[in-house]
């Protein structure tokens with residue numbers, strides 16, 4: 001099991017055993033010696049959604065090859081590193097996972113979820129629609145076993161998706177694929 005921030009035992013500054021206090025209704029660990037309080041921090045994750053028309057709409061997904069949720073699909077995604085801008089994290093993750101270059105990206109949705117409660121409680125995920133260029137290449141086969149354009153057609157079953165918030169976005173796009181049309185056209189012209 002993953003440890004969470006609530007599992008801290010000792011003060012990282014003076015080494016004293018941490019006590020629990022309540023502030024604005026929230027339990028916090030705190031150090032009675034140096035007065036440090038451990039305000040819990042959220043992780044921020046970013047995910048990129050690319051769409052192409054082939055001629056029916058499809059979206060780019062990766063098949064996870066490791067915990068949590070191996071064997072299920074997600075959009076290319078990952079955590080924002082400390083000190084990193086979320087849009088740069090998106091560019092980095094998409095390149096690391098798919099070999100593609102993000103040409104343009106726009107934030108379309110922010111979601112707070114408990115999809116990954118042990119590793120990242122109340123995780124904040126930022127979804128971008130993006131235009132990508134280049135040739136798909138599975139760069140990290142330990143992380144993903146496959147990369148595939150999945151049909152967004154409603155006649156085709158939704159793949160098994162690793163995270164509830166990614167599935168929500170997938171279904172949203174099935175219903176609103178036209179809003180991605182302009183982006184897909186741009187994508188085509190970039191690739192040629």
Ligand SMILES: [Zn+2]
Pocket residue numbers: 011012013014015016031032033034035036
């Ligand atoms: Zn302390």
